[in-house]
Every structure is written in C-alpha cells, then in structure tokens.
Amino acid sequence: MNLASSLYFTGAEVGLSIVGLVLLLVSAWGGPRSARLVTILAVSALVGATLFSGHLFDLAVRETAGRAFGDLYRADTFGSFAKILIYLATIAVLMVTPRFFDQRGAYRPEYPVLMLFNAVGMGMMVSATDLMTLYIGLEMSSLASYVLASFLRNDTRSAEAGLKYFVLGALASGIILYGVSLVYGFTGSTNYEGIRAAFAIEFSTGALFGVVFVLAGLAFKVSAVPFHMWTPDVYEGAPTPVTAFFATAPKVAAMAMLVRMAMEPFAGEVDAWRQIVIFAALASIVVGALGAIGQQNLKRLLAYSSINNVGFILIGLAAATPAGVAGVMTYLAIYVAMTVGSFTALLMLRDPMGQNLETFDDIAGLSTNRPALAWCLLALMFSLAGIPPLFGFWGKFVVFQAAVQADLVALAAIGIAASVIGAFYYIKFVKVMFFDDATREVETESPIGHWIVLGLSVAIISPLGYFLTIPLGEWSAAAAASFAAAM
C-alpha cells in the first residue's frame, strides 16, 4: 500500500477534512461574526474538491481506477461522478443558506463546517469498496445531518425534526450494521470483491438475510417506501435550506452507495435483490404520488415528490445493467438540478416581513406578484412531472429505456402509468400560482445569489438542457463502466 498514492486518490476527502478542521478553529475564535467568511471559504473548498473529483474522473476514464489504503476506497469514475453532484448540491445549498438563518439571527459558522464534514462522509460513502468505509462514511454524514436538522434550536419543529431523524436514522444504521455483520459472518470479508468472490462459491440463507437487512437500511437512507415515513416530517420541520440539502446531496450519496452495493458485492445475486428493488420502486412511485395530493405545506409536498423520484431512480437500478446504472446517474444529475431549483424558489418566497411562505395559500396568485419566480417554478414543476419539452422528461426516459431493455416491460409500464398520478399535484402547484387570486403580499426583491442558483438550475432543466444529453450520457456511461468488471 502506497501512502502517497492513497492520499492522492482520497484527496477530496483529505482536503475537505483539513479545511473543515481549520475552519472549525476560525469559527471557534471568530464567533458568529465569522459565519460569512467561513461560508465563503467552505464554498471555495468545495469548488476545489469538485474540480479535483473532475480530474480524478478524467484520470479514471483514461487509466484504471485508483485504489487507496488497501482496497478500502476506490477513486473510480462512478464515485467521482457522484461526488461532483454531491459537492455541487452542497455549494448551491450553502449559497442560499445565510439569508434564511440571518433573518432569525441564528446563522453560525459551525453550519458550513458541519456541511463540509457531511460532504467528507458522503464522499467516503460513494467511494467505499469496503463495508467498514461505507459505515464510517454513512455515520459521519448522518451525524452531521442530525445536527443540521435541528440547527434552529429555538424552533420546536426543527428540534422535533432533528430528534425524529436521529432516532430513526440510528435505527436504520443499526439495521445496516446487523446486515453487515451477517454478510461478514457468512463471507469472512468486508471487502466488496471478497464478498462477491465468497458469494460466487456459496450464497446461503444467512447471507441472504444479511443482504436484505443491508438493503432495508439503505432504503431508509434514500427514503424509499416502505421506509419513507420519516421523510415528510423531517423535511417539514428542518430549516428550509437544510431540507434542500437533505433532498439532494445525501440522497445522491445514499443512492450511489446503494447502486455500488448492488452492482459490486451483490452483483452475482441480482435475483435475490431485484424483487426487493422493484417492490420499493413501485411502492415509492405510488405512495409518493398519492401522499402528496392532500398536502398543504409545500415542503411536505416536495418531500413526497422526492419519495416519488426515488422510485423512478430505483427502476434504473432494478434493470441491473450498465445502461440502468447510467440511467440512475443521469436521473440523479437532473433530479439535483430540479430539487435545488425548487427549494431555492421556496426560499425566495417571503412576505414583506421576511417570514418564509410555505403553504399553498401563500403562493396563490404568485404570477401577478412575482411573474419571473412563478415562471421558474412552473418550469421546475413541469420538469418534475416529466412533461416532455423539459429536461426532467429525459431522466425518466433513460431509466424506463434501461428497464425495457432489461426485459422489465411491466415495471416500466406501471411506472409510466403511476407517474401520471404524480403529475396531478405538480400541475395543481402551477394552477394555484397562475389561476388563483392573490391573498398574500410577498416580498418582491430577492438577492442575486438566489437568482444565480435558481437561474442555473432552471437553465439546466429547460429545453436548453437537451444540449447536455450527449455529454451527460457519456459521463454516465463512463461512470457505469466502473462496474463493467463486476458484471
């Protein structure tokens, strides 16, 4: 094991950790005054990590993947692709965060520091090729997330969200750990390749239990039905920027981790996990669509929307082919753009006193008060619904295409039919904004930072995004090629 090359391949994590530690010292001495400075430095560190991951992606396309620290960690195209998405989502969230907390006088420099450590944990999750790395990365990310969820500590709903997330997250971690111990017990290895080799020789009932437990725990982390119950409550209670973060970066990380688990150690046992994934996919699509219909709170609605989207992503995984994995990555990229955009728009909805508006009543008649914002939201909602001229359609198209190619025609057909249900509440959103009478006054000015994030995400999901289909397809295919050896 070469320490220098190991440190090089884990450069993004090592660098972010060092920056996080330094910024922790800055925030300890600087106090709340340093919050802006720490945020700016954290964003620049994440930009650096994004560029470095892009470099590793290039490197892994040209040469073989970089193994670090024995085979605990691998810097391959798949991990780098997922990490770029994670870091970009974190940057976007950090850019729109300070204003929300400033209004409540609660912004503190620890927030960006926890975000950085969260990013480190998520990076470890997606690059882990050993169950121990996976678990440590997962815990690092989760612990930081629990704190972020209750960051508005004088707000009882925020505290409730944090506690609920903590208790249920700890339970899910326990389930994963139990599955991991069973897998280790029946294979004698925590390394992904070792597990695959051992499963190839014998796949016993005990090992099957282990696989099921691991998948159940991971399904909790991606909030797939039937392990989704925490999502609406946590998303509603957590501060809105934190909700935006939960709906994007950790979801990408958990989904990438799930894909890697399914395609690497469990690649030989597709039959064992495929039916679980298919069930979770269909149940998520249906529950996500039906559950959202009665919601009045927009954050809760977007929580169900994310459950719904997880279902579509899982359809790509159920295909269990390189095309399916590429579809998952494409969908995740588009999903991150749509979700970041929706939550940024939600953050820009404030009444003249600066209170955030987050129910359907509040957005009635938004098209007369804030036409630009209303049109952006219209594009985002139609894109989430998967209506063709917008880019959200492309994500659904690639996963369904992969499912059909893998002979899962019935799954794809049910998925497409169920997505029509989901279109109902996205269109309701638009109807309330454009055809109802305004009942509330809204703030008419928004800072430029929010407009930049919103503008970029709307540009990506607009028909302009179709220019991205070819590069995005190539990158996703390169990412999926990481598992070529395994399949």
Next chain:
Amino acid sequence: MIQTIAFYLFAVLVIASAVMVIMSRNPVHSVLWLILAFFNAAGLMVLVGAEFIAMLLVIVYVGAVAVLFLFVVMMLDIDFAELRAGFIKNFPLGIAIAAILLAELVLGIGAYRVGAIELGTPDGTSAPLLDRSNIESIGALLYRDYIFLFEAAGIILLVAMVGAIVLTHRKGPADARGQQDIAKQNRRRPEEATVMKQPGIGKGVEL
C-alpha cells in the same frame, strides 16, 4: 514458579477486593477497592501475555474510575468534616492499600526484569504467537492498514462534539431561554394572573 505465585497473588487479591467493593459501607472506599481490583486484573492480563489489555485496564479503567470517583464525591451527600475526622482512623488502611500496590509493582516489574515472567501464550509455553508484541500488531492494524478509517472515526467523534456544543451552548441572557426573570415576576399583578368567571350551569368554562 514465580509465575504461579504471582498468579495466585493477583487472583486472590482480585477476588478479595471485589468482595470489598460490595461490602464496604462508604462508596468512596468501594471505588478505591475497585481500583485495586482493576490493578490486579491488569496483573493477571500481563501473566497471560496480553500486555495491551493490561495497559488498557490501567489507563482506561483506572483513569476513568478516578474521574468516576470524583463524580461520586461530588454527587453523593458526603459530610466532608466527618471524612476528615476519619482520616486518621482510615490512615492505616490507606497505607496498607498503597503498600500492596507498591509491592505488586515491584514484584511484577522485578520478575519481568530478571526474566522470570515471559510474555507468553495462555497455555504457559511462553512462546509469543507472532514475532512481534500485541501492541505492535494492534498498532500496525490501527495506524497503518486502517489509518484512513481510524482518522475518519476521529472526525466522527469531532462532529458529534461540535454538534452537541452547537445545539446546547448558549451565550448571554439574550440567547438564554426559559430562565427566571425576577423583575418580570415582581411586576406581575393579580389582574394579569387571575380571571373571574361565572360559568353557566352545565356549561364548561373557556379559558
């Protein structure tokens, strides 16, 4: 021979001090007996060749127990005047425990120095299983093979600590919530605190 003597010495003392932990009336004495029991258990671990565990026992348990001891003293309602009065009475006991610990140290280190005790396998054949000591093996695993995970685990603990401080630490009265405001309590008049109600028969009162 000296190994057998040392074993019986340590074993008897572990059991005797363990009995004393639950027999002594004063909780502080119980803690002291517990420390003696840990020291002797550490001695037993050295005898079976698990010197790393012996050191863990001394450093972690005795160290942690010293803190626990402080907590016990702080939390229990102990009359310190009475304790001080009993100092002379308990002085011989304290000296005796200190002497036993010192004797064990001398005996253990002395026996190790002259080579009478070899760090060995449980069956007493005195041949180490590896060509290096336990500490070296554990160190190589922790700090070389799994250094990445070890450091990451350290960051997890740091995140937990930062989180606990962020969520609980409050600075100044503006940040404090639910604290007593005596001036506000004094300003309170009966009119604000009580209301007169004339509830109709069979009807409830809305407050």
